[in-house]
Amino acid sequence: MFKRVIVFLLVTIIIMSTVACGNQTTTAKDGKWKIGIMTNTVSQNEEEYRAAQNVLAKYGEEHIIHMTYPDKFMDEQETTIANAVSMASDPDLKALLFVQAVPGTAAAIDKVREINPDILIIAGVPGEDPKMIAEKADVVFQADEVSMGTTIPEQAKKQGAKVFVHYSFPRHMSYPLLAARRDLMKEKCEEIGLQFVDATAPDPTGDAGTSGAQQFILEDVPRMVEQYGKDTAFFSTNCAMQVPLIKAALDEGAIYPQPCCPSPYHGFPSALGIEIPEDKKGNIDYVVEEIKKRIAEENGTGRFSTWPVPVAMMFIEAGAEYAIQYINGNTEGKVDIPKIQELFKDYAQVDIKTMALEENGVTYDNYQLVLLDFLNF
Known part of the structure; x- marks a missing residue:
């Protein structure tokens, strides 16, 4: 009888442990996370490609997937979509960065959402309609050209x-x-x-x-x-x-x-x-x-x-750090502007100003226009 009780207790503990593990939220601290980054090829824009490679070198292939969209992205949007879907199909993928967010990104986001609606999606330097990309991506970054x-x-x-x-x-x-x-x-x-x-x-x-x-x-x-x-x-x-x-x-x-x-x-x-x-x-x-x-x-x-850094490189490298902070539960949801500003400033080492895009009387809080202080030579 005593042995049966011990066995029952052991089995109960194992079952409870398994259930508990299955219910845990995956975070970067668990080691079970990946971030996907889509950039230009090196021939199109070396800065952005190198920035993604910097993130890859820092965190390794076990955490970072780097893919590119085609050089002729206007004519080959289906390739951009296919590459995004390929990354999103990895069950450990928790965030996806598009920099630049070339035409075809909005359609790619739609397909990614079908696979996993909870993935954090960051779009930098968007090439599509601001309203549309603001509604599809969780966070959008763009240099404040007008200012x-x-x-x-x-x-x-x-x-x-x-x-x-x-x-x-x-x-x-x-x-x-x-x-x-x-x-x-x-x-x-x-x-x-x-x-x-x-x-x-x-x-x-x-x-x-x-x-x-x-x-x-x-x-x-x-x-x-x-x-x-x-x-x-x-x-x-x-x-x-x-x-x-x-x-x-x-x-x-x-x-x-x-x-x-x-x-x-x-x-x-x-x-x-x-x-x-x-x-x-x-x-x-x-x-x-x-x-x-x-x-x-x-x-x-x-x-x-x-400016002290190319903004697209900052969007990728600081954006990846933001994604990790989000995965770890260290942000106030998917859109945490103070956290974004903090990480941008850490990266650029100068003051950063961001403001929400306003278009036709509508303010898009997740679409941040970014302005850096100057680096003097």
């Missing part, structure tokens, strides 16, 4: 600028966002006492091509400095113009507050002749130190700046 119309002239003023030159062309000025930012820049310049110069450059897609547009910048910046003086700040809306703009501004002793896409990688390494070794790919600190060194050699210290 740059205020912050860039203010930064130029701090760097000693008296004149602000804005290079663009009719095609870009037909884009509402770029035109609105230009208008804000003009208003801010008038407010803080900068002379605003609205300069037209050749369109790189026009007859002169990219090389013609770049050559124009190399030749026009010295003319502008001769006319307005060295305390002239330069900005261009076009990515292809950043390298010649940085080079010419440095050669002429002028001011360059920010590339069109704020990042230490955007324009600076090529303009300054910085070769990044293979073992330093994705190493922001290395690139920043090399930029500071080259600019100092040309007596440009204090007159060149950008």
